[in-house]
Amino acid sequence: MPQILIVDDEKNILEAFKFLLQDKYKVLTTDSGKDALKILDEVEVDIVLLDIMMPDMDGLEVLGKIKEKYPSIEVVMVTATKTVTTAVKAMKLGAYDYLVKPVDNDDILISIQRIVKKRSLEKQNLLLRSEISLLYNNSNMIGESAEIREVFKTIEKVSGSDSTVLLCGESGVGKELVARNIHSNSLRKDKAFVAVNCAAIPNELVESELFGHEKGAFTSANTACMGKFEFASEGTIFLDEASSLSLNVQAKLLRVLQERELTRVGGNKVIKVDVRIISSTNYDLQKAVQEKTFREDLYYRLNVVPVNIPPLRERKDDIIPLAMHFLAEFNSKQHKKIKGFSGDVLKALTAYNWPGNIRELKNLVERFVVMVDSDLIDMSDLPLELLVNNGTGGLMSSGKELKFLKDMVDDVEREYIFKCLKNNDFNQTKTAKDLGIHRNTLINKIKEKNLQ
Structure with a gap:
């Protein structure tokens, strides 16, 4: 709860302001500018309501000392005499607002509400900056x-x-x-x-x-x-x-x-x-x-x-740490508990050329977390392009590997179709829709890959 210090040499003003504010704020009062400065040395205060015309120390002098020593404290000046010169001087010294007696209760409440909102936003801003600073450390x-x-x-x-x-x-x-x-x-x-x-x-x-x-x-x-x-x-x-x-x-x-x-x-x-x-x-x-x-x-x-x-292809040692980092990030976001990647998947991720670099890797891991139901990402979860399309090298860099890759892609395709069928209780219409192919194409693949 914000704490407000009311400073005024008129006792009835102090009592009226305290009565108005005490339900929503912690309120301290004093009839002396010098005492106000002593209170600020001992107690944490958020807002000061400060009279200008006081016998022991002028309110503007008190304002100057407050802003010099406690710049974060917001001060609302309250005065019985309205002059442009005084108002301008108060604002230059750092006053948040300037109210003229007799002050309307709504004016006081609105001014204080604005200060409270401003301070809340400032605290949020500092917190966000702190979090960002940690994030980008x-x-x-x-x-x-x-x-x-x-x-x-x-x-x-x-x-x-x-x-x-x-x-x-x-x-x-x-x-x-x-x-x-x-x-x-x-x-x-x-x-x-x-x-x-x-x-x-x-x-x-x-x-x-x-x-x-x-x-x-x-x-x-x-x-x-x-x-x-x-x-x-x-x-x-x-x-x-x-x-x-x-x-x-x-x-x-x-x-x-x-x-x-x-x-x-x-x-x-x-x-x-x-x-x-x-x-x-x-x-x-x-x-x-x-x-x-x-x-x-x-x-x-x-x-x-x-x-x-x-680029990521020139720093292969970073691929697995990045993949594990993104896995933890998306596990948290999607409320999943996928433990990691199989050894073969890690080899495939490391061998791939990553033309889209870290952004492509991050998107792929997010897709894994969304789509995979088991606690380990295995070869059947990899998209085909990761296995057969890696730009200028990697898994398809030599002709000798082409036959092996074709067999591997066939195996992956077979496992993936079987997984989709299983997820849909072997409903061919639903499975074809999930795979983005015609039902007749799915039927042919089921026969071709002996999945009947």
């Missing part, structure tokens, strides 16, 4: 390979600086996770992290999305709107797939990097921005510079500290 990043350990070392080094970072790597390798990790271990960790998927924004809206717009800047601009750079003020902005930005937007981004200022679309006012920029690309930006689709000067501005994140 280096110790919680999954990987045992020498390649990913080098990435961890680089993250640790760049987190302590404010330098611009360029993350390079294929789609699905975890570039945003690395960006969030850098932010969460930086001096800006208590400020906003704003992620922008540049490739997902329509070209005609990118400039407005990044830099904001003024009212009337275009047909649907009914109100002024801040851009992502302003939202990220004092924090970090992550420009995912920056290579997709048009040359026009690249020019404006270059100005932000050089001058640390921007102008909203349709506006003339120069807005200063203090933000760290982390960008990413899955395309070779040096090649893009040669192709004249990416500005060379912007490339050098973004590429101050390059971090290359290797």
Whole structure:
């Protein structure tokens, strides 16, 4: 329950305010500004209702001392004389609100309710930031390979600086996770992290999305709107797939990097921005510079500290730890108790090339947890593409393996069809629907694989 300290030299005011608030809040009272400061030294208080005109110490002086020593305490000024000068001074000193006597009970209650809500949101925000900080701490990043350990070392080094970072790597390798990790271990960790998927924004809206717009800047601009750079003020902005930005937007981004200022679309006012920029690309930006689709000067501005994140196929030692991590995650979410993977499945996961990288592995494990009913994921649970389609190598890298693979795929298909039949009490119509094939096709496969 929030605790409120009421400070007023009029006894009837103290009693009236206490009567009004004591049902919902813990209430302390004093008729002295000096005594109020002593109370704050001894008792944890959330809100102070403070009179301005007091004999021993002026209320504005008390306000200044409170905000200097206890900046988190919210102070509502209460006065019998309303002057613009006094009100402005009180607000500049950090007062939350300014009420004039005789004060309406509803005005007091509304003001206090707003403060309580604000403090609750602030506490939630701090809790979330704490949880995010733990989530994106280096110790919680999954990987045992020498390649990913080098990435961890680089993250640790760049987190302590404010330098611009360029993350390079294929789609699905975890570039945003690395960006969030850098932010969460930086001096800006208590400020906003704003992620922008540049490739997902329509070209005609990118400039407005990044830099904001003024009212009337275009047909649907009914109100002024801040851009992502302003939202990220004092924090970090992550420009995912920056290579997709048009040359026009690249020019404006270059100005932000050089001058640390921007102008909203349709506006003339120069807005200063203090933000760290982390960008990413899955395309070779040096090649893009040669192709004249990416500005060379912007490339050098973004590429101050390059971090290359290797694809999953180049760090095979990370596949099993990642798979086990995702299994635990989805077990918890789906309320399942799958213990693990069979030895053959682990070999298959390690042999696969993972063209979709970590994202593909995570999606596959989620599918396992949803679909598998036993306590162990075995070969019959693997999708066929994992066994026969792995891009440029792996299980089908030599002609000698083709006959073995065909037999293996036949076995897997047979086991999978049998499992589906069993799950549907051998109802062929339901089984065909689950398999996504025609009933006649299923009947032929049942005969072909001797499942009658």
